[in-house]
Amino acid sequence: MPEAKTLPSRRDEAWRYSDVDAAARLGASALDQWREISVPAGTTHHESLMIGGCDPELHRIRINLGDGARAEIFAANAGADFTRLEVEVTLGRAAHFEFGGVTIGGGDTVREFVTTTIHAEPEATSNQTVRSVHWDTATGNFLGEIKVARHAQKTDAAQDFKGLLLDAGASANAVPQLEIFADDVKCAHGATVGQLDEAARFYMAARGLSPADAQRLLVQAFIGDAFVELGEEAEREKLLSAALEKLEGRL
Amino acid sequence: MLKIENLHAEVDGKAILKGLSLKVPAGEVHAIMGPNGAGKSTLAHVLGGKPGYDVTQGSVEFRGSDLFDLEPHERAATGLFLGFQYPVEIPGVSNVQFLREALNSQRKYRGEEPLSGGEFLKLAKEKAGLLKMDMEMLKRQVNVGFSGGEKKRAEMVQMGILDPAFAVLDETDSGLDIDALRIVGEGINSIMRSPDNGVLLITHYQRLLDVVKPDKVSVLADGRIIRTGGADLALKLEEEGYDTVMADA
Numbered sequence: 001m002p003e004a005k006t007l008p009s010r011r012d013e014a015w016r017y018s019d020v021d022a023a024a025r026l027g028a029s030a031l032d033q034w035r036e037i038s039v040p041a042g043t044t045h046h047e048s049l050m051i052g053g054c055d056p057e058l059h060r061i062r063i064n065l066g067d068g069a070r071a072e073i074f075a076a077n078a079g080a081d082f083t084r085l086e087v088e089v090t091l092g093r094a095a096h097f098e099f100g101g102v103t104i105g106g107g108d109t110v111r112e113f114v115t116t117t118i119h120a121e122p123e124a125t126s127n128q129t130v131r132s133v134h135w136d137t138a139t140g141n142f143l144g145e146i147k148v149a150r151h152a153q154k155t156d157a158a159q160d161f162k163g164l165l166l167d168a169g170a171s172a173n174a175v176p177q178l179e180i181f182a183d184d185v186k187c188a189h190g191a192t193v194g195q196l197d198e199a200a201r202f203y204m205a206a207r208g209l210s211p212a213d214a215q216r217l218l219v220q221a222f223i224g225d226a227f228v229e230l231g232e233e234a235e236r237e238k239l240l241s242a243a244l245e246k247l248e249g250r251l
Numbered sequence: 252m253l254k255i256e257n258l259h260a261e262v263d264g265k266a267i268l269k270g271l272s273l274k275v276p277a278g279e280v281h282a283i284m285g286p287n288g289a290g291k292s293t294l295a296h297v298l299g300g301k302p303g304y305d306v307t308q309g310s311v312e313f314r315g316s317d318l319f320d321l322e323p324h325e326r327a328a329t330g331l332f333l334g335f336q337y338p339v340e341i342p343g344v345s346n347v348q349f350l351r352e353a354l355n356s357q358r359k360y361r362g363e364e365p366l367s368g369g370e371f372l373k374l375a376k377e378k379a380g381l382l383k384m385d386m387e388m389l390k391r392q393v394n395v396g397f398s399g400g401e402k403k404r405a406e407m408v409q410m411g412i413l414d415p416a417f418a419v420l421d422e423t424d425s426g427l428d429i430d431a432l433r434i435v436g437e438g439i440n441s442i443m444r445s446p447d448n449g450v451l452l453i454t455h456y457q458r459l460l461d462v463v464k465p466d467k468v469s470v471l472a473d474g475r476i477i478r479t480g481g482a483d484l485a486l487k488l489e490e491e492g493y494d495t496v497m498a499d500a
Contacts (some may be wrong), residue, residue, distance in 0.1 A: 198302070203339035206299050207349070207409065208327035208357035217352060221343025 007031070017141045017173040019110040022056045022082030034060045034088075041066035041092065048235050050242045052079030052105075060086045065095035067121070072098040074230050076243040077111045088116040091124035099128040100226040103140035104219075104243045106170075106250065112141035119148040119155040119185075126156075131223045132163040133243075134170035135250060143175045144189070150181040157186070163193035164222050166215075166250075216247055252277045252417055252449045258309035259474075260297045267293040269474030270309070275417075275467075278446040280439075282460055282485060283453045285471035286493045291453045292336060294471070295421035298451075299333035300326055314416065327353075328360035330416030332409075334423045338402040341393035346405065347375065349393050350412050357413065378411030382438045399426035407438040418443055419451045424459040436462025457489040472497055 007024050008015040008031070015023070023031065039045040043066075051057055057079055063071050069092060077083050089097045103111040111134075117126045132140030142161045163172025174191035196218055204214035223243055230236045253275045260268040267290045275281045285291055297304050298311065300323035311318040314330060321329060341349065355365040366374070379386055382404050394402050403423055410418060420439070424432055436459050443450050452465060460468075460482065468484040469476045470493070477497060478484070488496055 197339075197341075199339045200341050202299075202301050202323065203335065203341070204349070204353070205323035206327055206333045206335075207353040207413065208324050208360070209353050210324050210356060211322075213352060213356055214324075217344055217349070218341070221341070224343055 014114055014143060016175070017110070017139060017143075018084065018112060019082045022110070023058065023084070026056050026058055030058055034062045036062050036064075037071075038064045039066060039069040039071055042068045044070040044072065046072045047074075048230070048239055049073070049075040049085065050239065051075060051077045051083050051085060052111075052242075054080050056082040058084050058086075061088070063087065063089045063097075065089060065091045065097065065124075067092040068094050070096045070098070072229070074100045074227055074235075074239060075102070075113070076239045077101060077103045077113065078105050078243055078246045079109065079111055080105070080107065081109060083109075083111045084114065085112075086114040086116075088118070089126070090118040090120050091126065093121040094123040095121075096124065097126040097128075098229050099126075099130075100229055101128075101130045101142070102223045102226045102239070102243045103130070103132045103134070103142075104223065104246045105134060106136035106138050106167075106246075108137045110139045110141065112139075112143070114141075114143045116145045117147070117157060119146070119152040119157060119182075121149070122152050123154045124152065124156075126158070127229070128159045129226045129228070130161045130174075131226045132161070132172045133166065133219055133223060134163075134172065135166035137167075137169040137171075139171045139173065141173045141175075143177070145177040146179065146187060146189075148178075148180040148182050148185050148187070152182045153184040155182060155185040155187070157188070159189040160225075161189075161191040162222070162225070163191075164219065165193060165195055212250075215250075216244060219247060220244060252314060253451065254312040256310050256312075258294075258297070258311065259307045260293060261305045261307055262293065262303060266307075267474055268297065271471070271475055273469060273476055275449045275451055277416075277449055279467060280444070280450040280452060280463060280465045282463075282465035282468045283451060283471050284455065284468060284485060284488055289471045290474045291471055292421055295333060295336075295419050295451075295453055298326075298331070298419050299323060324356065325360065327413070327415075328357040332413060332415035332418040334406050334410065334418060334420035336422040336425060338394050338397075338406055340395045340397075342395050344393050346389040346391060346393050346408075347372070350375065350389075350409060354413055375408075375412055378442075379408050381411055381441060382408050383434055384408050400428060400431040403427055403435055404431060404438075407435055407442070411438070411442045414442075416447065417449045417451075419453070421453045422455065423452075424454055424456055429458075432458055433462055435459070439463050457485055460485050470496060
């Protein structure tokens with residue numbers, strides 16, 4: 001990903017579905033800041049991010065994984081204004097990158113994840129699961145680039161995106177980008193976008209759940225996929241409730 | 252308890268129910284039989300409040316309230332249970348979570364205190380035992396990966412936990428083998444047979460009625476009740492077919 005010396009425009013592939021006006025409000029200097037994390041061989045870096053206050057937010061994390069190292073990033077992206085999390089990971093031999101993200105919210109706001117996963121050495125694995133739930137005219141984006149170097153054989157990389165749109169004006173964009181130079185690799189990616197299941201909503205109403213309660217349960221089940229790999233239950237609950245809080249008062 | 256008068260309903264502009272009237276007092280199990288396309292499932296859906304069904308005429312009084320003044324979830328909280336012919340799968344939501352939230356939503360609507368997790372599990376265990384359903388099944392996702400028989404048995408466990416005053420059961424016997432049919436039939440008897448409860452049992456077959464033994468049987472044809480009788484009417488239908496009984500009517 002090129003570093004932004006100047007303000008981004010929507011002609012840049014990495015900003016195609018973004019809110020460049022909101023990014024401009026952050027200023028060019030904010031766009032050049034990366035948080036660098038180096039994870040020594042055999043160790044694990046784990047972090048949960050709750051993104052989203054009232055102002056635009058941009059988070060950029062660059063991770064270097066040593067041989068057999070592991071990075072786990074989980075994020076609830078639920079801002080009232082533009083939010084963007086970028087993660088760039090370079091994986092050493094037999095390293096693993098786990099990413100679980102949720103974008104959720106309404107208004108006319110853009111909330112997005114941009115990941116670049118570089119399989120630089122053999123036998124590394126990566127798994128990314130993103131769920132987007134939006135209403136009004138909000139947008140959720142997942143731009144996921146996977147690069148596999150020529151000698152990074154036995155790479156196993158997976159990317160899974162699902163969008164759930166609660167209003168006709170909302171949108172979700174998934175842009176998987178695979179750049180594979182090795183010949184013995186597994187790269188799986190899937191993307192679907194849909195609406196709430198009407199049959200399930202009526203079934204839940206017939207058992208006594210109000211429309212708001214039924215919606216909350218269905219959304220909770222939907223976004224839960226993104227945090228399945230998060231072992232720590234208290235932390236998972238915290239991320240889930242940060243995301244579900246956005247739904248309150250919508251119905 | 253349930254009083255349906257001159258009910259007319261349409262789906263996609265097509266008239267399905269054409270002046271249906273029926274009364275089910277408390278303490279009565281009333282079976283509805285009828286040929287395919289007569290409007291049996293439409294009747295169940297209209298009573299439950301399924302979107303897409305337009306009531307064009309008539310009224311339904313349920314426990315003293317106008318049923319059509321209530322949203323579907325309010326009908327449930329008022330004591331109406333709709334058993335589905337095809338129970339819906341809800342991936343990612345466990346039966347325990349679903350039923351506990353449903354029961355507590357109903358209790359909240361009625362101004363009652365919610366049940367705690369422990370109280371709910373005790374109740375769920377008791378009702379699941381009644382229907383010979385393993386508690387492990389209740390921890391699984393709602394209807395996901397359940398066989399046809401398991402889904403119907405799960406419907407009965409739901410009915411036991413929610414403890415409605417009145418149940419409308421839409422072909423609960425379809426897709427059941429003989430053993431499951433007996434369990435479901437006995438479940439209906441143990442959960443709903445009481446002087447305070449009523450049941451509208453929509454079915455195609457005599458087999459379930461051998462176990463449940465209805466007080467009344469009505470024949471629904473072309474959107475209307477054309478004949479009502481005792482349990483023997485179902486036997487007559489089984490022997491002579493709908494055509495003969497309809498010709499008599």
